[in-house]
Amino acid sequence: MYWNKPYECMPREQLEQLQSKRLVKLVERLYHNVPFYRTKLQERGLDPHHIKGLEDLNRLPFTRKTDLRDNYPYGLFAEPINNIVRIHASSGTTGKPTVVGYTRNDLNNWSEIAARCLMAASATKNSMIQNAYGYGLFTGGLGIHGGAEKLGASIIPVSSGNTEKQLMLMKDFHTTHITCTPSYALYLAESLKTYGIAISDLQLKAGIFGAEPWSEKMREEIEKRLHIKAYDIYGLSEICGPGVGIECVEQKGMHIWEDQFLMEIIDPVTEESLPLNTMGELVITTLTKEGIPLLRYRTGDRTMIMDELCPCGRTHRKIQRLVGRTDDMIIVRGVNVFPTQIESVLISTGHVTANYQLIVKREGILDKLEVRVELNEDQAIDSLEDLNAIERKILQKIHGVLGIQVKLTLLEPGTLQRSEGKAQRLIDLRNI
Numbered sequence: 001m002y003w004n005k006p007y008e009c010m011p012r013e014q015l016e017q018l019q020s021k022r023l024v025k026l027v028e029r030l031y032h033n034v035p036f037y038r039t040k041l042q043e044r045g046l047d048p049h050h051i052k053g054l055e056d057l058n059r060l061p062f063t064r065k066t067d068l069r070d071n072y073p074y075g076l077f078a079e080p081i082n083n084i085v086r087i088h089a090s091s092g093t094t095g096k097p098t099v100v101g102y103t104r105n106d107l108n109n110w111s112e113i114a115a116r117c118l119m120a121a122s123a124t125k126n127s128m129i130q131n132a133y134g135y136g137l138f139t140g141g142l143g144i145h146g147g148a149e150k151l152g153a154s155i156i157p158v159s160s161g162n163t164e165k166q167l168m169l170m171k172d173f174h175t176t177h178i179t180c181t182p183s184y185a186l187y188l189a190e191s192l193k194t195y196g197i198a199i200s201d202l203q204l205k206a207g208i209f210g211a212e213p214w215s216e217k218m219r220e221e222i223e224k225r226l227h228i229k230a231y232d233i234y235g236l237s238e239i240c241g242p243g244v245g246i247e248c249v250e251q252k253g254m255h256i257w258e259d260q261f262l263m264e265i266i267d268p269v270t271e272e273s274l275p276l277n278t279m280g281e282l283v284i285t286t287l288t289k290e291g292i293p294l295l296r297y298r299t300g301d302r303t304m305i306m307d308e309l310c311p312c313g314r315t316h317r318k319i320q321r322l323v324g325r326t327d328d329m330i331i332v333r334g335v336n337v338f339p340t341q342i343e344s345v346l347i348s349t350g351h352v353t354a355n356y357q358l359i360v361k362r363e364g365i366l367d368k369l370e371v372r373v374e375l376n377e378d379q380a381i382d383s384l385e386d387l388n389a390i391e392r393k394i395l396q397k398i399h400g401v402l403g404i405q406v407k408l409t410l411l412e413p414g415t416l417q418r419s420e421g422k423a424q425r426l427i428d429l430r431n432i
C-alpha cells in the first residue's frame, strides 16, 4: 500500500526530470542565499547557469559534517531565522552539535515522507503506533510523530526509556507498531519475561527500527522474539531525520525517496562516483529542503545503490542495509570489519545473544579486537570444558567467516549495559 502513489511509483524518466529541475533551482538558491556555497561554487568557477541538470552533479562541491560544525549554529541556513519553525541538533561525541533548521514547508515534506515510510512498513490509519524514539533535539521522536499524524494513525508519544512502562502501554493500549532502535527492540523483547508479559498479551504486528546499524541476523532475532515484522528505516539529522528511506514489505533494501533526495555512491578516498551495485559511501543532495539544503552531503554511511526493480511497484531506488559508518570500520591485521559483520556471526552461532561490545586497541600499527558478548540465557553450561568448547567454536566461526583473530570474552546474560537509544557497540581505545 502506498501513501502517495503518484510520487512513489512515478516513472523513472519523470522522476529524473523532476530531480534535474529541483537540482538547478537548489544551486541557484544556495548561490544567492548561502555565502559558504557561493564561495565554494566560485572557487570552482561555477555560477548557477552552469548547472543544467543531473548531468552536472559531478561538478558540484561536497559538504562534510565539519562544514556544519564550522558554520555553527546557523551559517549554512538558506532562510532567515524567522522562517525557521523548528530546530534539531545531533550531539556529536565531542564539541558542538550539528544544528539544522526546518521551515514550515520542510516539516510538511518531512511528515509526507515519514508517512510514506510508515505505510510502506505496513502501518495504516488504523494502526496504534508506539513511538519509543527519543523526543527532543534528536530527530527520531518528532520525525516519526509527524508522519504518523499525517497518516492519521494513532500515535503514542512515549519517547525513549522506561522499559516497564513501554511494555505496560504496549499491552494496555493495543500497540500494533513499535518504533525504536533495533537494540532497544531486543531489550524490550528480553524484558517481557521480567515484567510477566506474554507475547499473546500483545497485538504487535511490526516494528520500524533504525538510527543505528543492525544485521540481518539481528532482524531475524527480533522478529522471532517479538513475533513481528521488523523494518529498517534510514535517516540522519543533517538531511532530515527518520524517513529518508525505508524497507517495503519485500524487506530487501531501503527505498530512498528520490523526489526529495538525490543519492550517489562515491569512493570515500578518491571521491569518484561509483556505479550501481557497488559498495561505497552514500552521498545525498537535498532537493526540496529550504531551511538548510545541502549539496552532496557525505553521510559517512557505507552501502550500495541497488540496480533492481522492486516488486512492490515503487520506482525509487533502494540502498542495501547499511554496513555501518566509515568511522566505525576496524582494521584487524589488514582486514576491514564492521561491527554488524561480527554481530551476524555471533548471533548465527546460536550460543550468544545480540548483546555485544567491541573493544578495539592499537598495539604498534595493528588493531586488536576484543569481542565481549553475553551467553544465551538457556545456554546450558555444566563445566569449564563446556565454556571452552563454546568459546573455541565461536572463535573458529569468526575466523572462518571474517578471517580475523579476536579475543573473546563470554559474559553472563544481562551483564552489558542496555541502551534506550543508539547502542554503543564499539569502544575505541585507539586514540587516532
Ligand code: DLL
Pocket (backbone or CB within 6 Å): 090, 133, 139, 140, 209, 210, 211, 212, 213, 214, 232, 233, 234, 235, 236, 237, 238, 241, 242, 243, 299, 301, 322, 324, 325
Ligand atoms: O539516527 C535519525 C533516525 C532516527 C533514523 C530514527 C532512523 C530512525 P542521527 O542521530 O543524525 O539521526 O544519526 C544518523 O545514524 O548517518 C547512520 O550512520 C545511522 N543510521 C540511521 N539509520 C540507520 C539504519 C538518526 N537504518 C546516523 N541503519 C546515520 C544503519 C543507521 N545506520
